[in-house]
Amino acid sequence: MDVAPDADADAEAVEAVDGVFLTQGAVGDDVSIQRFEIEPGETVPEHDHPHEQVGVITAGRLTFVADGEERVVGPDDTYVIPGGEPHAAENRTDEPVVGFDIFSPPRADPDWGE
Template sequence: MEIIGTDSDPTEALDGVRLALLAGGEAMNVQQFAIDPGASVPAHSHPHEQAGYLVEGTLTFVLDDEERELGPGDSYVIPGGESHGAENRGDETVRGIDVFNPPRENPDWAE
């Protein structure tokens, strides 16, 4: 068993968007994220299935033809290959957890 502590340093993937690996294995990984007010993740897709949980703040997911607003305690699943983006339109930092299968370490939207 490999144990990775939650003290891993966050990476600023985009201006106002930070990611930190919490645990990673061969079939999946768990990341925490923080998205500052006014920050966003552009529309993108990836082959990884993504499941997540919001701990604080309100996050607007922008899908192909709709928007969904999620708050603390909400969870979501995004199938691999589905286009999605996210925006923090609120006034507090959004914090949450994402699980990716297979593991996703370096998002292409961060390059």
């Protein structure tokens, strides 16, 4: 087993958009993982990327919006977003949402500002 240096527990969170904090985790040859926290009332604006995105919510409830449809996910719920599919996410609650996203191919150096 290899423990990647970028799997450091001291990795710093980046505020990608107001109230949305992303922390890059380990990056492998085929996948990468990031932790996210979305403050109450905050939104990840609609965006897309070529990576397939598979995730799990560990705390709170998050509303995904894709193709005019909404899906609410909560603790222990998982989801898949195909690569290239425009999507947004909204925390419509009074509690932070925390979760993890896995990307394939790896999203090793995302430009979260775009």
